[in-house]
């Protein structure tokens with residue numbers, strides 16, 4: 085009897101272990117509908133034709149097989165607008181007129197809408213523009229977790245939270261793919277820093293990797309059937325992402341059932357045999373490893389033709405699922421069209437976050453006030469700048485233009501730039517300056533700064549109200565390097581202090597894609613707004629919020645720390661590791677740009693630190709998970725954002741007394757708009773574990789919804805939390821596991837503003 089029991093337990097363990105890493109039930113992927121046709125095509129292909137499909141043909145094209153009617157695969161950046169047409173094998177523009185696209189709000193702005201529906205609309209609009217341009221695969225969404233506040237691509241990425249990132253990734257992916265274009269989820273995986281992204285090895289435990297960093301990728305693959313994935317530049321646990329058997333074969337394909345294609349990031353392939361075997365389909369943008377070297381590897385028997393056939397099959401699945409745009413139809417019409425521009429407006433208008441307001445907003449225009457509009461971001465466009473994909477946009481309404489459009493002659497607007505947005509080292513990575521040049525530049529810069537500050541203070545002194553519009557820009561937040569800190573660049577804090585001496589009526593707007601240090605602006609501003617890198621319609625959307633045409637409804641997709649040193653990777657000394665050499669992509673560009681000299685640079689790094697190793701010892705304590713668990717105060721919490729109205733949360737209830745592991749918790753409560761205007765509230769449900777069997781962050785976001793209510797209106801809001809979504813990754817079993825402890829539901833308006841609580845029993 086005893087023996088039998090033991091055997092049963094043993095067998096159960098074996099089954100668990102076997103199922104943990106093995107394939108899920110095959111999903112009904114649109115990619116699996118042409119297998120017979122693909123068999124027939126592969127049979128007719130020569131080895132050379134197959135290998136030609138596995139590397140870049142041009143900078144943004146990989147080959148098909150013309151003889152067999154297989155069209156080339158055309159890629160486009162992504163993720164916040166369709167990139168202009170380039171000359172083949174060059175980064176120089178082709179010079180078309182029709183390739184002017186809509187600039188959409190970038191990732192953090194989209195995430196600030198907290199709306200899967202808007203992410204879907206965004207995807208629809210991006211796909212339309214991609215089709216106008218004849219593209220098959222969009223290089224986006226960019227869904228890495230925002231681990232460090234200084235991350236160079238925070239503005240492209242969505243959130244510090246895996247659940248919010250997942251919902252938006254799913255919406256975006258479905259929107260794109262429902263409209264005839266494949267997505268390419270990037271950058272898989274753990275490309276959460278830009279410094280040394282081409283060399284760094286991320287060391288991370290399985291649990292944090294699964295629960296935090298891989299979650300948005302998994303959601304987009306398993307829930308939205310993403311067709312493409314881009315392997316990141318970095319290594320994960322010792323292996324390059326583009327040849328990482330664990331990431332590509334075991335997790336992506338075997339576990340999640342991904343049937344599509346993986347392409348390398350540009351210049352991110354490192355081997356022939358390992359990369360092809362471990363799951364990479366296309367080396368982009370060239371053929372160092374997947375050209376002749378791959379042919380040789382097959383001919384010498386190092387790589388079997390079966391593997392080549394499998395990689396070609398995965399590409400053909402995408403090729404047959406996405407109908408190519410006939411060449412004569414591409415670029416016929418101008419890319420940016422009114423419906424997409426409206427989507428850009430809609431997303432922008434719902435992304436703007438009101439951090440603080442003593443009642444000064446919305447702006448009162450009665451009596452034609454004099455408004456001093458100060459700050460370089462008042463007139464700054466954000467479509468391009470820095471390294472990496474920009475958008476040649478048809479138009480971009482700056483905040484100044486937006487204010488003029490919307491306010492007209494109802495106020496007197498005086499503009500003063502206040503500061504010059506240029507800093508040493510932030511220019512072109514390819515232009516070297518002599519010490520004399522640098523000295524001269526510094527002198528001139530100093531003189532300009534003094535002059536601009538003086539003009540701004542004079543404008544402020546004679547104004548009824550100051551509208552300061554500052555923040556970062558695309559030079560400051562850029563691919564290829566992280567920021568050294570989060571302070572407002574170009575002396576903005578000093579300028580604000582000077583302005584505050586002559587006028588205390590200050591409304592501050594920060595057009596940044598990532599966190600800034602708010603210690604100074606917070607103190608001197610009566611209202612504080614974040615308006616992001618907000619796309620073609622950004623200026624109009626901002627003006628509409630400032631004058632109260634619409635109530636602000638964006639919510640922070642990341643925590644704003646009191647100071648950078650408080651944030652997890654910094655507090656634990658895990659970041660920065662120092663910066664070494666030139667960025668991998670800058671290198672790639674410099675190889676084909678005549679006369680370009682990549683800059684060599686090194687930043688001081690902590691003694692003993694290895695610039696090429698990023699240890700994620702904070703594990704799952706990313707963003708608010710860290711601040712909550714450590715009880716570290718923040719400047720503004722994750723999920724925070726005010727409206728021009730007020731909301732009352734009442735009577736939280738659940739639909740049962742006890743929930744099993746396959747049940748779904750229906751959480752209901754009453755929400756009432758008790759203020760004076762219509763507004764949209766983003767309600768959030770967090771889960772805190774009570775006496776759990778494993779360690780957990782203090783609380784985690786598990787449901788949210790955007791609710792629109794007129795003044796005085798109330799509504800019962802119901803949100804669902806499947807008990808399965810509360811699982812943890814069990815590092816011993818290498819599988820998801822239940823922790824069926826009691827939990828507390830925390831319903832509120834942000835991670836720092838919980839209004840209702842309820843204990844729930846799980847069995």
Ligand code: BGC
Pocket residue numbers: 161162223270349350472473563669
């Ligand atoms: C970026 C990718 C981008 C690719 C092509 C790389 O440097 O990391 O996000 O899609 O370039 O422009």
